[in-house]
Amino acid sequence: MPIDSRKLAEELQKAKFKGESAAEVLKRLAQKTEPPKKESVPAVAPVAGNKEGEPIPQGFINKAKTFTEAMLSRGLNNNKASDQTYSLRVLSCHGDNNGLSPCPKRMDSNKFPGSHYCGACGCGDKPLTQLTPFKNGDKMTEYTKLNYPKVTCPLEMPGFSNYKSSGENAKTANDRKLYIEVRHGVEDIKSKSNPS
Numbered sequence: 001m002p003i004d005s006r007k008l009a010e011e012l013q014k015a016k017f018k019g020e021s022a023a024e025v026l027k028r029l030a031q032k033t034e035p036p037k038k039e040s041v042p043a044v045a046p047v048a049g050n051k052e053g054e055p056i057p058q059g060f061i062n063k064a065k066t067f068t069e070a071m072l073s074r075g076l077n078n079n080k081a082s083d084q085t086y087s088l089r090v091l092s093c094h095g096d097n098n099g100l101s102p103c104p105k106r107m108d109s110n111k112f113p114g115s116h117y118c119g120a121c122g123c124g125d126k127p128l129t130q131l132t133p134f135k136n137g138d139k140m141t142e143y144t145k146l147n148y149p150k151v152t153c154p155l156e157m158p159g160f161s162n163y164k165s166s167g168e169n170a171k172t173a174n175d176r177k178l179y180i181e182v183r184h185g186v187e188d189i190k191s192k193s194n195p196s
């Protein structure tokens with residue numbers, strides 16, 4: 001039974017003052033047990049946990065389907081995701097300089113120094129898979145995988161079209177996702193991840 005997103009967000013807020021990690025909150029809600037009584041202020045935010053999540057397997061058919069959907073959404077006019085959606089994707093892949101580390105699946109590109117690609121989606125290190133603006137020959141390419149109106153993430157992270165909250169899919173739940181959910185709110189993330 002999925003955990004209610006609103007309840008999860010509330011519990012994560014409270015957990016910051018009870019010394020519980022995000023992973024512990026998730027487990028407690030799933031098992032319907034009581035929170036710890038003793039209140040203490042933790043030194044760090046819930047992102048301190050180390051649950052990385054399990055990427056959803058990217059079979060050949062699934063890869064072909066999501067690639068086609070991404071290309072169609074880009075269209076001939078280089079359509080782009082909104083700035084808000086893009087910002088959430090940047091957080092999901094690259095983290096921030098304020099406590100959120102880059103995704104452990106993010107790989108440094110060998111072909112385009114300074115850029116990155118997703119090591120979990122199985123598409124490899126190619127011009128169309130870069131997560132950062134990159135130099136291709138003499139030309140700077142600004143349109144990256146994070147700009148496509150429709151694009152998926154193997155960890156179903158915030159900002160991506162297949163986003164699932166931590167309460168909806170325990171397999172892909174991870175501490176980085178919980179960290180973003182606590183700060184932005186699940187409902188807000190949902191509306192920006194797959195806008196209609």
Ligand code: SF4
Nearest residue numbers: 092093103106118153
């Ligand atoms: S697409 Fe998803 S799994 Fe891949 S690097 Fe970005 S956040 Fe991580």
